Every structure is written in structure tokens, then in C-alpha cells.
Amino acid sequence: MNVRALLIAPWRCSHTPIRWITLVVLLLCTAGGIAIAIFSAKTGWMWPPIVLYSGGLAYVWAFYLCSLILLAIDARQLRLPGMQRAVIGALLFYALLSVVPATLLCGLFDGDMLAVALLLSLVVLGALSFALLPRYYAILCGLLPALYNALKLHIPGPGDAAFLSWAPAAVLVLAILCVWRWHRLVRDDASGTNSFRDAMVLQYRRSNQWGAINMDSTQQVRQRPDWLQPQVDLRLAGPQRPDTALRVALGGWYLPKTPMGHLRSAAPVLLIALVPVCAVALGISGSSKRFDELAWLLAASVVGWVCLFGGMGAMISTVMLFTQRWRKPNAELSLLALLPGLGDNARLKRELLWTGLRRPLLAQAVLAIVLLAMAIHTHASAASLLLVAVTLLGGTLCLVACLLCTIGGRPLPGWALTGLGTALGLLIGAISFLPSSMVGHKPLVLPTAYVVTMLVLWVAMDVLLLWLARRGWRAWRQRPHPFLSNA
Numbered sequence: 001m002n003v004r005a006l007l008i009a010p011w012r013c014s015h016t017p018i019r020w021i022t023l024v025v026l027l028l029c030t031a032g033g034i035a036i037a038i039f040s041a042k043t044g045w046m047w048p049p050i051v052l053y054s055g056g057l058a059y060v061w062a063f064y065l066c067s068l069i070l071l072a073i074d075a076r077q078l079r080l081p082g083m084q085r086a087v088i089g090a091l092l093f094y095a096l097l098s099v100v101p102a103t104l105l106c107g108l109f110d111g112d113m114l115a116v117a118l119l120l121s122l123v124v125l126g127a128l129s130f131a132l133l134p135r136y137y138a139i140l141c142g143l144l145p146a147l148y149n150a151l152k153l154h155i156p157g158p159g160d161a162a163f164l165s166w167a168p169a170a171v172l173v174l175a176i177l178c179v180w181r182w183h184r185l186v187r188d189d190a191s192g193t194n195s196f197r198d199a200m201v202l203q204y205r206r207s208n209q210w211g212a213i214n215m216d217s218t219q220q221v222r223q224r225p226d227w228l229q230p231q232v233d234l235r236l237a238g239p240q241r242p243d244t245a246l247r248v249a250l251g252g253w254y255l256p257k258t259p260m261g262h263l264r265s266a267a268p269v270l271l272i273a274l275v276p277v278c279a280v281a282l283g284i285s286g287s288s289k290r291f292d293e294l295a296w297l298l299a300a301s302v303v304g305w306v307c308l309f310g311g312m313g314a315m316i317s318t319v320m321l322f323t324q325r326w327r328k329p330n331a332e333l334s335l336l337a338l339l340p341g342l343g344d345n346a347r348l349k350r351e352l353l354w355t356g357l358r359r360p361l362l363a364q365a366v367l368a369i370v371l372l373a374m375a376i377h378t379h380a381s382a383a384s385l386l387l388v389a390v391t392l393l394g395g396t397l398c399l400v401a402c403l404l405c406t407i408g409g410r411p412l413p414g415w416a417l418t419g420l421g422t423a424l425g426l427l428i429g430a431i432s433f434l435p436s437s438m439v440g441h442k443p444l445v446l447p448t449a450y451v452v453t454m455l456v457l458w459v460a461m462d463v464l465l466l467w468l469a470r471r472g473w474r475a476w477r478q479r480p481h482p483f484l485s486n487a
Helices: 004-013 016-039 047-063 065-077 081-108 111-134 134-139 144-148 165-186 200-206 216-222 242-250 257-283 292-327 329-338 345-378 382-407 413-430 448-478
Strands: none
Touching: 004 047, 004 081, 004 448, 016 047, 016 413, 047 065, 047 081, 047 111, 065 081, 065 111, 065 165, 065 200, 081 111, 081 292, 111 200, 242 292, 242 345, 292 345, 292 382, 345 382, 382 413, 382 448, 413 448
């Protein structure tokens, strides 16, 4: 088997932005781990670098190396068994490369090689299963931190002797799951659909990383099941309500809907929210704590998760929608200028900016008020309040900056959008445990180093977003007409 083919196989079957972002993430995590190992003077210094390296490894396998299955699917459809064997060989080669060198390096410093190997194997198989499982399983993975905190679970970590009692079985289960899903995906032709039953990895073929950014709006409607089709309310659309007419033209979550249409749109979110509710309710039924205390813990966990990641979802949906609308030089965008009642060019730009920002900013404001009110009611520490506030502010700045750049004619390239979305998700995920930790007689006291690190990262992110917003605003002011394509 050609060794060079093994090495370049993932590079060939992934998008260019993902390649470079994956390389940057892995290098940053590895360099951070090496820096901790060099400058740390504490005992037990070995696990923080391993955990940091594991975070980079999880990203590599969840978004980059998993794309090898796309090559395996094509090889089976083209009846090329030799290529399928090469893909499996490349997968095993990179799995060993991810686990063995780091394990041997820890062994040189008298580390627990078995625990390290099991931890890295769990990371590799867990990230690969994230990509191979259906999309609704991948969405539910975002609820795991909140569930872990809400149920007060105690799972022995790699530094605990009890870790070896459950980790080998978990590795075996994940390995069987990945083999089964790989076998199913290679033999089932699901590359032409866009269902939540499809594997997450199938989305990477259609776009750089964000689901349907390259999918035409007509394709999105056709791929959506009948029970999720929106019921549009057109009664107020007309020359007397230009903002409503623009909402209809933009589509997506801007559409004015009937009450049943709103219920259908909210159905997936409500179904997903039922999962943590049921899980924590089971924990309440078997717990000796007071029911009202655990019920409040459940509410804090679910509401906190919805507010944090719901704001991010609103931002991503809005940016994807405007990117799609403004990236194609077809008649759909240019015909918007013919809508009656929009007035001159200056008024038209004001109407479009107001229509585009009003709904997502209102959603961000409502989520921020709910989350901050809950934090204040639970007497959260000043550090927790500060981290929640800067996180909500960062999500709002990201929304404004990306939207201004798009409609201003200076859209961010795919790798920049992917990088921003990834960084925002990681920063939000880093504080996703805060809502549930605020509840209880002994609220969590955050380490000073953690708070300072998060604030520095958010300040750097906010400076970048402010620069992007200023760049987009200047381009928007200078643009002769708002409905010009960015192709």
C-alpha cells in the first residue's frame, strides 16, 4: 500500500478551510500542552497537557479525519475495492498516530501509559462516532455538559484509579459503534438527502462546515419534511409594510408565520429540549434531595443551555441566510429592488438593515435578559455574571459584524466564517456549566486563572469583531445599492 496515499488521503477529501483550521487548532492545543508541561511546577502536571491535546484531537477526528468515509463511499459506488482498503488503512494509521506517540512520550516521564492510551482512544472514537451518527445525536451531544452538572454525576477521570474500571468497556463499545456506522454509511446511499437521520459527516461534502450554506433555498425547501414546511402569513405584506415584504423575500426564520407555522418551527427545538428534561427528571425520581431544589436545578440547566447555545444558533442561522442570499448573481436578489414602497436608496438601506438586525438582536436580548435574571436571582458570583455577560456580548457582536460584512459587499471567506463559528462555540462551551453551577447552597467558586483566561480570550475576540463590524459598516455606507451580489 502506498504510504504517500495514506498520508494525503484526508487532505484530498476535505475542504481547504477545514484543513487549515484543523491544523491551527491542533498546533495551538499541542503548543499549549507543551508550554504547560515546561512551565508547570506542580505535581501531577502531566494530565493538563494531555487533556489539552485531547481537545485538539477531538476536533481533528470530528471535522477532518472523519471525511475519509466520504472517500470510502465514493470508492464503493465506483466499484474500487483497492481504494476502500486504502481508506481503512489510512484511518487505522492516523488512529495509531493520534494515540501511540503521545502515550510513549508520557511513558518517558513515568506517566500512566495505559490510562493515557485509553483516554486518547476514547477521544478518537468519541469524535469519530459524533461524525458518523445521525445529526440529531450530534445535536444532543451539546447537552451532555448540562446533563452532567444537573445530575451531579461522578465519572472517574483519567487521574483516578477507578478510571480503568470503565474506560476499556467504553472503548470497546465506541469501537463497535463506529464500525457498525461505517459499514452502514458505506452501503447506504444517503448522500443526496438532507435529513436529520443522515450522519453529520455527510454535511461536510455539501459545505465547508456549516450545514446548508451552499444549498440553494429551493433545495432546502424540497429537503424539508412536510410537517416542517412553514405556513406563511401574507396578510400584512404589501407596499404599506415594506419590512414585512422584505421578511418574506429573505425567507428562513424571517418569514411571518401563522400560529401553526410558529409551532412547527419550534417543534424540533422543543423535542430536543425534552431529552435533558426527561434525563434530569429520572435523576430527580431516584434522588434523596428535595424535589423543589432539583426542579430548580433542572430549570437552570435547560434554560441556561437554551440561552447560551440558542443565541449562537440564531447568529449562525442569520449569517447563513444572508450569505446564501447575497452570494448568487441571479434574478432573485436583484428583483428585490423592485418591491413597491421601499423608497429611495438611503431608505431602502435603512429598511434592509433594520429588518435584518431586528429579529436576531431581539432574540439575543430576550435570551440575555432571561439568563442574567436567573444568574442574579441565584446570587451568582461576580465572576460568573461577568463571564455570562461577555459571552452574550460576543455573540451579538459576531452577528452584527458578519451581517454588515455580507450586505456591505465584503463577506468573510469560508475559512474565516468557519473559524469564527468554531471559536465562538468553544468559548460558549467553556462556560456552559455555569448556569447549573449557580444553583445550590454552595455555588461553584471559579478559579482566578480560568476567569482571567476566558476574559482575555473574549477581549481578543471582541476586538476582532469590532474591527470586522467597522469594516462592514464602512463598506455598507459606500455601497451604491444594497441588493448587489457578492459573487
